[in-house]
Each structure stands twice: as C-alpha cells, then as structure tokens.
Amino acid sequence: MHEPDITLIASLIGEPARARMLTALMSGKALTATELSLEADITAQTASSHLAKLVEGSLLSVRKQGRHKYFQLKNQRVAGLIEQLLTLSSEITLKTHTGPADPYLRQARVCYDHIAGELGIQLYDALAEANYIEDKQVETLLTPDGADFFEQLGVCIHTLRKKKRPICKSCLDWSERRNHLAGSLGQWILTDALERGWLQRVPDSRALMLDKIRGNLFAKTYGIAFTGNTEK
Known part of the structure; x- marks a missing residue:
C-alpha cells in the first residue's frame, strides 16, 4: 500500500520564499507573479519558478486574465x-x-x-x-x-x-x-x-x-x- 508522502508538501512550504508567498495569499486575494515576488523579496524569474512548483504540488491554482496570470491558494484545506x-x-x-x-x-x-x-x-x-x-x-x-x-x-x-x-x-x-x-x-x-x-x-x-x-x-x-x- 502506498503511504502518503508528507515530505513533498513540507519541502514546498518550507522554502522561505515560497512560505512568504503562501502567507501573502492568505488574504484571499489573487496575486500576480510580480506582486508575489515583491512579497517574497525575490526576482520575478525566481518567483515564477517557485510558483510553478506550488501549482504542480496542488497548493496553488492559477488563472489567466488578459496578459496576467493570477495565483490563489488551491482551496480552504490549503x-x-x-x-x-x-x-x-x-x-x-x-x-x-x-x-x-x-x-x-x-x-x-x-x-x-x-x-x-x-x-x-x-x-x-x-x-x-x-x-x-x-x-x-x-x-x-x-x-x-x-x-x-x-x-x-x-x-x-x-x-x-x-x-x-x-x-x-x-x-x-x-x-x-x-x-x-x-x-x-x-x-x-x-x-x-x-x-x-x-x-x-x-x-x-x-x-x-x-x-x-x-x-x-x-x-x-x-x-x-x-x-x-x-x-x-
């Protein structure tokens, strides 16, 4: 039987920049990668890499509107x-x-x-x-x-x-x-x-x-x- 692996979630949340972005999204608002990079005090390129991992790990959802992508916490459980x-x-x-x-x-x-x-x-x-x-x-x-x-x-x-x-x-x-x-x-x-x-x-x-x-x-x-x- 496959055991749940909490190390994946722990590693995603435990990285300081990603933790700051996740905390910023606790406001309930959808934020762009640029806005989240400012929250985490990192470059936009680095933020995009982190955000891709958070989306892949099902911690964030993303939607595109116009020229921008907006990120939110995946759900109430997160x-x-x-x-x-x-x-x-x-x-x-x-x-x-x-x-x-x-x-x-x-x-x-x-x-x-x-x-x-x-x-x-x-x-x-x-x-x-x-x-x-x-x-x-x-x-x-x-x-x-x-x-x-x-x-x-x-x-x-x-x-x-x-x-x-x-x-x-x-x-x-x-x-x-x-x-x-x-x-x-x-x-x-x-x-x-x-x-x-x-x-x-x-x-x-x-x-x-x-x-x-x-x-x-x-x-x-x-x-x-x-x-x-x-x-x-």
Whole structure:
C-alpha cells in the first residue's frame, strides 16, 4: 500500500520564499507573479519558478486574465494548513507573544475567506451565546435558531448544505488561540460585510477595519461590542 508522502508538501512550504508567498495569499486575494515576488523579496524569474512548483504540488491554482496570470491558494484545506503552521511556528518561536505583531492584524484580519483576530473571536462567541452555533469541541454546528437567523439575513442555508464544504467549521485563531468561524457560513459573513460596507479591507494587508459610519451595523447585527480597528 502506498503511504502518503508528507515530505513533498513540507519541502514546498518550507522554502522561505515560497512560505512568504503562501502567507501573502492568505488574504484571499489573487496575486500576480510580480506582486508575489515583491512579497517574497525575490526576482520575478525566481518567483515564477517557485510558483510553478506550488501549482504542480496542488497548493496553488492559477488563472489567466488578459496578459496576467493570477495565483490563489488551491482551496480552504490549503489555507487551513497555512494558518495552523503559522500558529505552530509562533508557539515554537514566541513564548510570550502569539500571532502577528501588527495590532491591526491582531484585532481584525482576513483568514483566507473569513474573519479572524479579536473580531473573529467576538463574532464566534456571540453566535454561540445566541445559540446560533453549537461548539461541540470536535465540530461546530449550525443550530435551528441559527439557520432561521441567517435566512433572515439573506443566506440560503439549503444551498450551503449542498456544498461539500462544511457550513460551520471552527478555526484556531493564530493570535488569540481560540476559535473563530470558518466554513461556508464564515465565508458568507465576511463577503456580506464587505459588500454592505460594514467592513473595509486595509490596502496591501490582511487587516480589516470597521467602516466609521456603517461598522456599527455589523456589531449590532451580530451582537458584539468590537472597539478595535475603525476606518478614519
């Protein structure tokens, strides 16, 4: 029987330049080879070689649009692996301070396609407190009350249930060491908040900020009292 070979994945992720490019793609955005070369502080030619290996190793997907090729993490499983490695690496190298040093990233950031940081933790806790999700340690479930709540917000729960991806999934937060909400519902919450203008992306960063005027609607909708990053 053929045994899984983790050395291939380890060697792909373990190279410093490739690790920096993978981390940059945790923003959920598609980036060009040139943009990723700047993130990794390497030449465009070297970046192209690294990216080809990451695509071949099924860690990245690539699509061509116009004259450019855009690279993204292959899927949520890859994003989850990178987030777990970030968590583990900070535990090994930093004994008293976990997660990113940037306070804006610690307060609210994108974790591939859902909300992380202090805001993500508050969101998860508020949903659990309202009995909209149930944390069963090994899995996180959407409750009937939660299904009703999100249906009222515009979510088609029936459509989410047909997807292979779990509706709710807990993701151990890199900085807070507590769960935030991933899964298709976590993705929907972030996408919806950005479309409504409740949250704003910080340019060239994974950080998120509450809109100065509309951000209170996000907090009110989900029953949280976040006082962190606010758009100036």
